[in-house]
Amino acid sequence: MTVTEERTGAEVGRDRHRKEDARLITGRTMWTENLSLPGMVHLAILRSPMAHARITNLDVSPALRLxxxxxxxxxxxxxxxxxxxxxxxxxxxxxxxxxxxxxxxxEVRHTGEPVAVVAARDRASAQDALEAIEIDYEPLPVVLDMEAALADDAPLVHGEKGTNRCYTWVLDSAAAGTGDDVAQAEADAEVVVRRRFIQQRLIPSFMEPRSVVVDPTGDQITVWSATQVPHILRILLSMSTGVAEHKIRVIAPDVGGGFGGKLQVTPEEFIAFAAARRFGRPVKYTESRSETMLSGHHGRDQIQDITVTARRDGTVTGISAKLLANMGAYLGIITPGTPLLGAFMYGGIYKFPAYRLECTGVFTNTTKTDAYRGAGRPEATFALERIMDELAAELDMEPMELRRRNWITHDEFPFTTSAGLTYDSGNYEAATDKAMEMFGYDDLRREQAERRASGDRIQLGIGISTYTEMCGIAPSRVLGQLRYAAGGWEAASVRMLPTGKVEVVTGTSPHGQSHETAWSQIVADQLGVDFADIEVLHGDTRTSHKGLDTYGSRSLAVGGIALVNACQKVVDKAKPIAAHLLECDPADLEFVEGQYRVKGSPGAGKTLADCALAVFTSHDLPDGVEPSLDGDATFDPENFSYPHGTHLCATEVDTETGRVTIRSYVAVDDVGKVVNPTIVEGQVHGGVAQGIAQALYEEAIYDDDGNLMTGTFVDYTLPSSADLPDFTTDRTETPATGHPLGTKGVGEAGTIASTPAVVNAVVDALRHLGVNDVRMPCTPERVWQAIRNAQGNAQEGGDRP
Amino acid sequence: MIPVAFDYSRPAGVDEAVQTLTDAGEDAKVLAGGQSLIPMLRLRFAAPSMLVDLGSIGEMHGVREDGDDLVIGAMTTHDEVLKNPLIRAHAPLIAQATATVADRQVRHLGTFGGSLAHADPAGDMPSVATALDATFEIAGPSGRRSVAASEFFVDYLTSALEPDEVLVSVRVPKLAGWGTHYEKFNRVAQAWALVGVAAAVRRNNGTIEEARVALTNMASKPVRAHGVEEALAGAPATAESLAAACDHAAEGTEPTSDASASADYRTHLATVLTRRALESAAGI
Incomplete structure (x- = not known):
């Protein structure tokens, strides 16, 4: 049955204001921290000031007397x-x-690790009492640097394990039969370019600090948490503590951002759960921002050794990446797998015949790393797009020309890469042509040449990032092959209420992504009901028992399809009822614009609301028809989805001070079909800002003893709107082919794309001075130092420019 | 985080404030706009027994003329300073620097006197006051006294104020016929200066008659760049002579190396930024 052909576009594709806005913007909503229960006590957590130490004495009793x-x-x-x-x-x-x-x-293994808990009638008393706890530490040797941690005589983070090597994971196209051998490609290569890139450690800076309330007094233990993953939290609390799953209810109320930082099952959630069970009364714990920064999981932190091989004419023949990935001191929910989410993407949009990736996870005495917006794919895209520029420089070739020569053309889809992925659709030419025109690429290249020629104090750089990513996580079978413990499906339910209104239950768990609006738009088109007549329910395991939550740009690309399928079931179930009401054969009916009508007859039909009322009364249903119009669907994708696009960045670099100013930024993204352009635009803006932040501003730094030096926003320099340019955004639209919505996901695209565009632009501005890399973040001092080093090298070589 | 518990007092006048401080002893702390103190309390880097909030003392608010000087009440907020017509007319350097302070929220709460009394060498106001040869009017148990800017800033977070004293107002000379500029260099718009330069230049056609330059965050207190000033006295108002004078910019400075910047880089910035500040101030 064709459900919506005629109505397609009525709501989907429309710039709806968000249903969530009023309550979120005015703060009149239920954040976890707002929750107060009778008899509730407040927790404060004492944290280790040592990066590695044995606890030799710990006495909480003095705190009890306060x-x-x-x-x-x-x-x-x-x-x-x-x-x-x-x-x-x-x-x-x-x-x-x-x-x-x-x-x-x-034993404690990183600064900020929880060591003791105080519960008090108010938060301030709990905080004060921490200082009364008596604790002594015997310092143990600290290891922070990944290469040092892998040395034979390195201090061990986990002495009983005998090694700081967590794992080594290899993907080799020759061994897998998906492509050529990189060693052979290197032996045959006319050009080989090697680079080491450093992915600095970042701290996810969501707006709402993490907070958890646990109430053990009902039949179920109820957990409210500012989390991205309420369903996963319930399962894992049960499996880890032995409390039966059906005796735990988890609620993620409105949640203020996550960026992967709340894709975690946290020590604090477990501590609150244990405390509530121990005390038999409700407890609340809300972290301070300093605690977020110290011990909420961090992101990135890799050393990337990249080799690319090519022929003189610019045809690439192979790419090889050897990664060291900092795990931190412990493994969080997907710590080891996070770098591997990028392991298939070091080839990006290009046709590399040979591919090899080797990733070694390393323990250090630092806060654990885990998912942060893009998770593995920003690192991959950065390394690839940076080394493509380096290869272009080596070949003395225009960098966009090098890309055009090697990318998959639109008529080659579906295309299976040497990493073994099959990209379903894309049009890199179209996105690039559009971006270059909007950017004024040729004019900027001319201006760049003029500034170089005149020795202008302000040099102009142009940075390119022609990216793709894999998202829509994920086909369960693939996750199984990758040894991930769960599947990647998503669930949705549609409940028709007697008055014709609709409740939609989604297993995704929004924390800023506007699911209530977008899901309403999809359902409105599918069922022919008004946008305002739809309520989207989420984030409570009692209403939504089945779901795998929100991360990896999966909610729309996976959960949206489940929703469409659930709607389809409702439409199918209502059909015999409508036929009965219209006294006709179901085969003669079509469902158009929310009405069942006799084909070819434009007269009055029956709406789903009519059918819902008929089901509610059940006075006159056809024989054998169940009195229900509810539809449940679970969707497991067969493939990932592959958004792509071209981002172009123009930077002005002050060669005296090293300051980088972004002059213009153009993003043309292809995220397939779009449900709500405003929401997509917001995702791109925020994503690009976060990617620029990695390129220019943010870095978590530890001192030699393992103390976090960047523990507040004074030292961890998060950019604000005042530091960012106006973004010029547009889209091309190449629908995904694997499902009926044609959507691809947009949550991470901006972050994945933007970082290399910016750093490429910084290096491009200075390449004629002899600079071929600047380590991230490209602070003014690092840029100044890079220029100075290049001048020093040139002087030593006797050919000062 | 949550500060350690403290007593709180909100005196109505300067004398009452001084008395309260005297009675409370050395563990009391003055609260002005709270933009530096409150974060220190929340991080528990400071734990005073009492806060004496100066917010209700009318005498300490606002800007007035007094002959050849402006008198700026210590509790005047940055935002009030920024919008004040007397400041804009007679002390534009203060307005220029104030516009770079943090963000709107901070400027609406933070005060001119508070940022001076805090004596953070990375703050913008101390070097501006130093460049302008401001005078600090201080009330204490034995009455009022005046302290010159060159004496007021003693060391990192240390001023000439005694624990039982209150900075009441700051007197700055009106600058007629001077060009001024504050050149601030920071990582992000809301951040402290890595280095800042406050510059004022008086020209007579093609000649620089007098220049005043003070540096932010180049030592444990604001530093006057006397070498630059001397080199510029009577020098031709040209880019070349400014650049030559700026070779002296970092003389007498003791910049720190920290996670934000190395001392080497700060020294380099001081030279570049001094030149740029002087070029703007002198209209070159």
């Missing part, structure tokens, strides 16, 4: 009930998986 304090406990007190924090992605058979107690028991 006013307002109700309880206090240490890791040893709850060792048998607190559970071990789970890692669900053991990426290799021989991966080293250390225990991860929520509260440290004998």
């Amino acid at each position: 006013p307002g304090v109700v309880e206090a406990f240490s890791g040893r007190d709850v060792a048998d009930m607190q559970g071990s924090l789970p890692c669900v992605w053991p990426v290799t058979e021989d991966i080293v998986m250390p225990d991860y107690p929520p509260l440290a028991v004998d």
Whole structure:
């Protein structure tokens, strides 16, 4: 049955204002921190000031004597009930998986690790009482640098494991039969370019700090958490603590951002869960921003050794990446797998005949890393797009020309890469042509030449990023092959109410992505009901028992399809009822604009609301028809989706001070069909800003003792709108082919694309001075130093420019 | 985070404030706009027994003329300073620097006197006051006294103020016929200056008669670039003579190396930014 052909575009594709806006913008909503329950106590957590130490003495009893304090406990007190924090992605058979107690028991392995808990009648008393806890540490040797951690005599983060190597994972196209051999490609190459890139450590800076409330007093233990993953949290709390799954209810109320930083099952959630069970009364824990920065998981932190091989004419023949990925001290929910989310993408949009990736995970005495917007794919895209520019420079070829020579052309889709992925659709030419025109590419190249010729203090750089990514996570079978513990499906339910209104239940869990608006638009088109007559329910395991939550640009690309399929079931179920009401044969009916009508007869038909009322009364249903119009669907994608696009960045670099100013930024993205252009635009703006932040501003830095030096926003320089340019955005639209919506996902695209565009532009501005890399973030001092070093090199060589 | 508990007092006048401070002893702390103090309390880097909030003292608000000087109440907010017509007319350097302070929210709460009394060498106001040869009017148990800018800033976060003293107002000379500029260099718009330069130049046609230059964040307190000033006295108002004078910009400075910038880089910036500040101030 064709459900919506005639109505396509009525709501989908429309710039709807968000249903969520009023309550979110005015702050009149239920954040976890707003929740207050009778008898609730407030938790404060004592955290280790040492990066690696043995706890030799820990006495919480002095805290108990302070006013307002109700309880206090240490890791040893709850060792048998607190559970071990789970890692669900053991990426290799021989991966080293250390225990991860929520509260440290004998040893701490990074600064900020929780060691004891105080519960008090108010938050301030709990905070004060932490200072009364007596604790002594015996320092142990600290290891922070990944290469040092892999040395034979390195101090061990987990002494009992005998190594700091967590795993080594290899994808080799020759071994897998998906392509040529990189070693042979290198032996045969006319040009070989090698670079080492450093992906600095970043801190996810969501607006709402993480917060958790646990109420153990009902039949179920209820957990409210500012999380991206309420469903996953329920399962893992149950599996790790032994409390039966049906006795746990998890609610993610409105959640203020995540960027992957709330794709985690946290020590604090486990501690609050243990505390509530121990006390038999509700508890709340809300972290301070400093605690977020110290011990919420971090992102990136890789050393990337990249080799690209090519012929003199610019045809690439192979790419090889050798990665060191910093795990931190423990494995979070998908810590080991995070770099591997990019492991298939080091070839990007180009036809590399040979492909090899080797990733080694390394333990250090630092906060654990895990997913941060893009997760693995920003790192891959950065390395690839940077080295494509370096190859172009080596070949003395215009960098866009090099890309055109090597990318998959629109008539070659579907295209299977040497990494083994099949890209379903794309049109790199169209996005690039549009971006170059909007950018004024040729004019900027002319101006660049003039500034170089005149030796202008301000040099102009042009940076390119022609990216693609894999998202829409994920086909369950592929996840299984990658040793991920869960599937990648998503669920949706549609409930027709007697008055014709609609409740939609989604297993995705929005935390800023506007699902209530976009899902309403999709359902409005599918069912022919008004946008305003649809309510989207999410984030409570009691209403939405089935779901895998929101991350990896999956909600629309996977959950949206489940929703369409659930709507289809409703339409199918209503058909015999409508036929009965119209006294005709179901085969003669068509469903158009929300009405069942007799084909070829434009007269009055029956709406889904009519059918819903008929089902509600059930006075006159056809024989054998179940009195229900509810539709449930679970969708498991057969492939990832592959958004792509071309981002172009023009930077002005002050060669005296090293300051980089972004003059213009053009993003042309192809995210397939679009449900709501305003929401997509917002995702691109925020994503690009976050990518620029990695390129120019943000870096988490530890001192030699493992203290986080960038523990507040004074030192961790997050850019604001005042630091960012106006973005020029547009789209091309090449629908995804694997499902009826044609959507591809947009949550991570901007972040993945933008970082290399900016750094390429910085290097491009200075290449004629002898600069061929600037380490991220490209701070003014690093840029100035790069120019100075290049001048020094030139002087030594006797040919000062 | 949550500060350690403290007592709170909100005196109505300067004398009452001084008395409250005297009674409370050395653990009391003055609260002005709170933009530096409150974060320090929240991070528990400071734990005063009492906060004496100066927000209700009318005498300490606003800007007035007094002969050849402007008198700026210490509790005048950055935003009020920025919008004040007397400041714009007679002390534009203060307005130029104030416009670079953090963001709107901070400028609406933070005060001119608070940022001076805090004596953070990375703050913008201390070097501006130093360049302008401001005078600090201070009230204490034994009455009022005046302290010159060159004496007021003692060391990192340390001023000439005693624990029982209050900075009441700051007197700056009106600058007629001077060009001024504040050149600030920071990582992001809301951040402290890595280096800042406050410059004022008085020209007579093609000659620089007098220049005043003070540097932000190049030592544990603001530094006057005397070498630059001396080199420019009577020098031709040309880009070349400015550039030559700026070779002296970093003389007498002791910049720190930290996670934000190395001392080498700060020294380099001081030279470049001093030249740029002087070019703008002198209209070259």
